[in-house]
Amino acid sequence: MNLKVVSPDSRSEDERIFELLQNSRRQIDSEITKAVIGQKEIIDQLLIALFAGGHCLITGAPGLAKTLLVNSLAQVFKLKSQRIQFTPDLMPADITGTEILSGDSQENRAMKFVKGPVFTNILLADEINRTPPKTQAALLEAMQEKQVTVTGIRYELDKPFFVLATQNPIEMEGTYPLPEAQLDRFMFNLVIDYLSEDDEVAVVAQTTSRNAEPIQPLFTGSDIQQFHQFVREVPVAEELVRYAVQLCAASRPRQETTPDFINEWVNWGAGLRAAQSLILGAKARAVLRGRVHVILEDIHALLAPVLRHRILINYRAEAEGITVESVVQQLIETIKGPVEA
Incomplete structure (x- = not known):
């Protein structure tokens, strides 16, 4: 991939992608601030991970807009998103999917695979440390290999695929810390802190008045995959x-x-x-x-x-x-x- 600057008349596809990537931060900021105020550094690091094709673990106290931020990003990128609320009774099949017996007659009956919420573009794993290790491990293959295996059959996940997991660092009773093998699959661990007083005033004023302006999608999944390839060629x-x-x-x-x-x-x-x-x-x-x-x-x-x-x-x-x-x-x-x- 040629990254050299060329004249506007002979601008290559790489030049177009480079210009789009440069402008994307400003455009994304404009859309995300319709729903999320502050957290500029966290948004920047999330974008870096998304453009690099990595997963993120987001740590922060309740009420700091972790879920709202992830949902806003999914809307900006016009990607399918799913949310899983991790609980102690969640099973691996609740994430990856399971096989069921389908058919309305004895002759037509067969096992059919029903896809779980992991078959999406952006998976929000909310409070991932509240579910037992065997359920946490159900995400390992998906995060690393972009696939899941059920009853010996491999199913490819949609592309692009990102896991954005959140965890609450305060209430540790009844939680299951992620094992090192799974932590290593996350590109970044981002810590969301409390907002400044001015930003908190803006949040309270915005959320207690009119409904927020809808976020306009800017990029498609195909655009993200082009960004991934371009970043790797830098x-x-x-x-x-x-x-x-x-x-x-x-x-x-x-x-x-x-x-x-x-x-x-x-x-x-x-x-x-x-x-x-x-x-x-x-x-x-x-x-x-x-x-x-x-x-x-x-x-x-x-x-x-x-x-x-x-x-x-x-x-x-x-x-x-x-x-x-x-x-x-x-x-x-x-x-x-x-x-x-």
Whole structure:
């Protein structure tokens, strides 16, 4: 794919997609603010994940518009969306689908597969940590392989396919923390915080007056798939790829090059998927900011969302008030990146 700038008269398909990607952030902001006020950084990171083809885990207290934000994104992209409210009694078949006996006569009877809510474009997995591990695991194959297997038969999922899962960090009683293998399937872990006072005033004023203006769809599923291909073709210097790998590798305790503070505070570090997510997300971030190459700032900006759910700190770190964000910041300060010209 040729990313070089050409004259307007000979503008290629790649140039058209690049221009569309640059303008998309402004257009999407305009539509989403009809329903969601504030959370600019979270919206930006969600868009990066969607354009890169990754899944997101969204952590935040109740009432911070997590579900509204996901539904608004689905409307902007004119994609099919489904919502699953995860509960302790939810079964894997409630997600993937099940086979039933159909037919109105003995001769016509046969097993028929009824698709579950996972057969969609955007799946909102609400409060995913409230269901047992066997039901959580039903999403593993769907997230990684974009397919589900039922009674030995493989069913392809619709494309594009995104899982945007939410979890409540406050009420931990009666919840089931996601296993590391599933957490690793999420590209980003985004933390939604409370709004500023001015934004909260705007939300209260808007939601207690007239109905919100309907969101207009801007892009189709086909557009998203073109964005995915374009983002993957964005060039990145080898030294930046090596730097991303070094950052992720440095988070693993008890390795030869591990910094002392990691051995002191961390039980488990990031794997290979972390570096892949970091580079792919950096490519998408670069394009959304009008560049066709990755810079060091892109790596640093996305390191916390990429590592937040992949680094497991120990009891000593918790006792000393050390958070994963603190560890990530110290990694940036300790592992020096390449000097940009």
